[in-house]
Amino acid sequence: MDSSRTEGALAGRSSGDVAPGLRELESRLGGWFQRPESRIPEEEFGAVALQVFELQFLGNEAYRRYCESRGRTPASVSRWEDVPSVPATAFKYLDLLSAPGRPEAVFLTSGTTRGGGRRGRHPVSSLGLYRDACVPWFAMNLVPEGGRLPILSLVPSPREDPHSSLSAMMGFVCDALGTVDSGFFARPESGIRVQEFRSALIRAEGEGVPVLVMGTAFAWVQWLERCGREGWSFDLPEGSRLMETGGFKGRKRRVPRSELYRGLEAALGIPAERMVNEYGMTELLSQLYEPVLRPASGKPREADPGERVHLPPPWLRVRVLDPETLAPRKAGERGLLAFFDAANLASVSAILTEDLGWMDDDGLRLVGRAEGAEPRGCSLAMEELLEGVP
Amino acid sequence: MSHLDPGDVRALLEDLREARGTLMELTAMEIAAAVGTVGARFLNPDDPLRKIALERIPDEAGFSRAMAERVLDGMARDWTEPRLRRLLETEFRDPSVLDGFRPRPGEAAAARLRAVGDGVAVHIGSGSVPGVCATSVVRSLLVKTPVLVKPGDGDRALTELFLQGLEHQAPALAAAVVVAYWPGGEWELEEALLTGADRVVVYGSDETARLIRDRVPVHVPLVIYHHRTSIAVLGEGVLAPEALPVVARDLAFAASTFDQRGCVSPHRAWVLGDPVHAEQVAYAVAEAMAREAQDTPPGPRSEGDHARVQQVRASVEMRRAAGEEVRIWGDQGTQWTVVLEAPGPVAPLGVPRSLVVSAAADLPSLASTLEREAPHLQSVGLAGLGALEEPVAELMARMGATRMVPLQHMPFPPAWWRHDGEGPLRALVRWAEWAP
Structure with missing residues (x-):
């Protein structure tokens, strides 16, 4: 397919007429989401990405003006790489909905990072599309052997935390891949339901059926501290696996990942090579995973989590940019990460993050949040001040 | 050791x-x-x-x-x-x-x-x-x-x-x-x-x-x-043609010294009166920040500094595109940034060598704008206030600020200051x- 704008599905349409194009693109993306193992040729991705851009340009007035102020419009942009990126921080200030009608859900960021204590808002037009983007790709990375298994989640359920994109995803995953023994063992306010989770782990040990346990890094640290205090340890059945996500954003306590994984190995009996980090953010409806559970690709698995790569789904593309100039960096050069996530169809797909990393032949080497920028003054903590101002 | x-x-x-x-x-x-x-x-x-x-x-x-x-x-x-x-x-x-x-x-x-x-x-x-x-x-x-x-x-x-x-x-x-x-x-x-x-x-x-x-x-x-946080409060007197470049220079000096890491470094400036005046000040300050960066360059920026400047700048541009009354000035790199915000409480940008300029209609508006952060107020740079200078100093003192001084004196208080x-x-x- 020609990647030029004139053959896009939305060519010639106005902002009030994006619905048909949206449905057409949803259908197209739905096909991609069902086959996460299939590579999407660059030309095909580029053409669809430009249609997505055109839809967002027409459907979102603020984004349209933003693009126009940069001289980038569907008429002038011929490569997906040139689609103007929106900073993740902008989700704190604006409702970035590009589809007509009311969103089915609004996901909120944790509100612990910059932006004056504001929480980012990601309006999601179709939860069905989000589910379709999540589940097969999750299954490919966490349950590559297929089938269902008990899923024990330390992420609150979507019913208890309806504004969490992570909870929504965990809900989709439990519905699609979990057995009846699956469950949610944390609440948004009060944290881990300790005794219930402990009972579920003991039951899993006794039944001998592999389980999938999932939680944020911070929840896992809390669980380890509790296990340490109580002297608890578990030996989950062989074949069990663990997903960890979220890092320590906004938390005072940080634990190196290798130390966390060692602790979890000892506490749960799951080997570190069966622990998978998910990289995701509220502003993106797609996720990146470490492919450690996938059938061996011929390359040795990195035992040290710091050496692992993350892989994006085929419909999400990564760009690495010079942090100062935003010029593209070469493969292997470290820089600021920007994504084009086609699953963000109904909001904005081109997102500039504050995270650092680099790409090589194996995938994305994630460094994490760009640190060291706090203005450390004689007695000034900007972060604290920002928290106090609306 | x-x-x-x-x-x-x-x-x-x-x-x-x-x-x-x-x-x-x-x-x-x-x-x-x-x-x-x-x-x-x-x-x-x-x-x-x-x-x-x-x-x-x-x-x-x-x-x-x-x-x-x-x-x-x-x-x-x-x-x-x-x-x-x-x-x-x-x-x-x-x-x-x-x-x-x-x-x-x-x-x-x-x-x-x-x-x-x-x-x-x-x-x-x-x-x-x-x-x-x-x-x-x-x-x-x-x-x-x-x-x-x-x-x-x-x-x-x-x-x-x-x-x-x-x-x-x-x-x-x-x-x-x-x-x-x-x-x-x-x-x-x-x-x-x-x-x-x-x-x-x-x-x-x-x-x-x-x-x-x-x-x-x-x-x-x-x-x-x-x-602590430090601010500037400016009156209409700063708009006089001969005054504006001097005030802008002094504010840029105060904000740029220590690369803005000092508790005495202002991160925000309020201009009393018509919002148009705030825009004039912001523009002049942007020019002065550029000169400061040329004469006394900032130190090396970290990746995190760059990343946050990019987020801040593009977010302001998005907000402006969405119809908000906000404007931004900055250099080609990430050395300095000035943002003009609509009246009301505004957070500092949280990036080095940056200033947020905003209007406050009168003293009561300024008081309510600063109410939440009063316990952290320290130095307040004053300029162009004329007869309002004492009432502003009185208000700031009552709110919690401890030092009201001309802009150019903000970075280096004397040894005997009431710290x-x-x-x-x-x-x-x-x-x-x-x-x-």
């Missing part, structure tokens, strides 16, 4: 206690004279102490050479004898009250009063503003208290070099000072320090101050310089009365 263990710390504190006797043999004015000879060396272009300082500060504090010179000149000026004598006189009227009992003014001739320092103090710095801990050492010596000081990572050079200077010029005073650095978070070491001192002085974030406050024994006086509302030496003594 490195690789300290809790036993070392206890031994050091005991050694320092012994050095107090030597300090007691000197008058406060004699100490000021001796310290002043060291301070003067940092201002002498040919002195090796200054040369080494200017080599180390850019590396350690992340400043450009030009900024390192500006900061050193501004800080060391207050370490000279005339300034230290004035500091003593401002604080105590009769500084000899630090040397022995003196008649109590206005009371019966027999009543006596004395200001006493401590056996040994521990001063803990954080952050990367050079000179903060050297100033802290000077203050402690003037009240005859031996001190163990832990500078912040970016403040090591001047603290260590000041001690070197004392070792050459005034060894008796040097024996009353220990400079120790460790990255922080060494619980047992810090426990030995905090429980072994007779007074603790802390510079740091609210969180750092809270952690230390919880660990200092209740009988030990604690002086906390917690996090966060208290006399810098009076915060370090206790008073003893004697009624024979």
Whole structure:
């Protein structure tokens, strides 16, 4: 397919007429989401990405003006790489909905990072599309052997935390891949339901059926501290696996990942090579995973989590940019990460993050949040001040 | 000094206690004279102490050479004898009250009063503003208290070099000072320090101050310089054609000095009156920030600095595209940023060398805008207020600010300033009365 704008599905349409194009693109993306193992040729991705851009340009007035102020419009942009990126921080200030009608859900960021204590808002037009983007790709990375298994989640359920994109995803995953023994063992306010989770782990040990346990890094640290205090340890059945996500954003306590994984190995009996980090953010409806559970690709698995790569789904593309100039960096050069996530169809797909990393032949080497920028003054903590101002 | 263990710390504190006797043999004015000879060396272009300082500060504090010179000149000026004598006189009227009992003014001739320092103090710095801990050492010596000081990572050079200077010029005073650095978070070491001192002085974030406050024994006086924010308040007088470039220059100077890391560095400016005036000011300030960046460049930026500037700038552009009344100016790179915001509470941008300019219709609007952050207000730069200057100063004082000054004086308060509302030496003594 020609990647030029004139053959896009939305060519010639106005902002009030994006619905048909949206449905057409949803259908197209739905096909991609069902086959996460299939590579999407660059030309095909580029053409669809430009249609997505055109839809967002027409459907979102603020984004349209933003693009126009940069001289980038569907008429002038011929490569997906040139689609103007929106900073993740902008989700704190604006409702970035590009589809007509009311969103089915609004996901909120944790509100612990910059932006004056504001929480980012990601309006999601179709939860069905989000589910379709999540589940097969999750299954490919966490349950590559297929089938269902008990899923024990330390992420609150979507019913208890309806504004969490992570909870929504965990809900989709439990519905699609979990057995009846699956469950949610944390609440948004009060944290881990300790005794219930402990009972579920003991039951899993006794039944001998592999389980999938999932939680944020911070929840896992809390669980380890509790296990340490109580002297608890578990030996989950062989074949069990663990997903960890979220890092320590906004938390005072940080634990190196290798130390966390060692602790979890000892506490749960799951080997570190069966622990998978998910990289995701509220502003993106797609996720990146470490492919450690996938059938061996011929390359040795990195035992040290710091050496692992993350892989994006085929419909999400990564760009690495010079942090100062935003010029593209070469493969292997470290820089600021920007994504084009086609699953963000109904909001904005081109997102500039504050995270650092680099790409090589194996995938994305994630460094994490760009640190060291706090203005450390004689007695000034900007972060604290920002928290106090609306 | 490195690789300290809790036993070392206890031994050091005991050694320092012994050095107090030597300090007691000197008058406060004699100490000021001796310290002043060291301070003067940092201002002498040919002195090796200054040369080494200017080599180390850019590396350690992340400043450009030009900024390192500006900061050193501004800080060391207050370490000279005339300034230290004035500091003593401002604080105590009769500084000899630090040397022995003196008649109590206005009371019966027999009543006596004395200001006493401590056996040994521990001063803990954080952050990367050079000179903060050297100033802290000077203050402690003037009240005859031996001190163990832990500078912040970016403040090591001047603290260590000041001690070197004392070792050459005034060894008796040097024996009353220990400079120790460790990255922080060494619980047992810090426990030995905090429980072994007779007074603790802390510079740091609210969180750092809270952690230390919880660990200092209740009988030990604690002086906390917690996090502060500084602002500018401008009146319509700044719009006069001859005034605007000067005001913009002074505000850019205040915001750019220390690369805006100081508690005295303004991050936001409010212009009283019509919002159009705020826009004129913002534009002029943007031009001045560009000149400042050219004349006194910022130090190297981290990836995090760049990343946040990109987020801030593009977010403002998005908000403007969405119809919000907000404008932004910045250089091609990430050296400086100025944002014009609509009236109302606004957060600082949180990126180096940045200013948010906003309008406030009148004083009540300004008061309500600043209400939530009043406990953290420190310096307020004033310009162009005319008859409103006193009412603004009064309002800011009532809200919590402790220093209202012309913009160009914001970065370098004099040695005798009321540091966060208290006399810098009076915060370090206790008073003893004697009624024979």
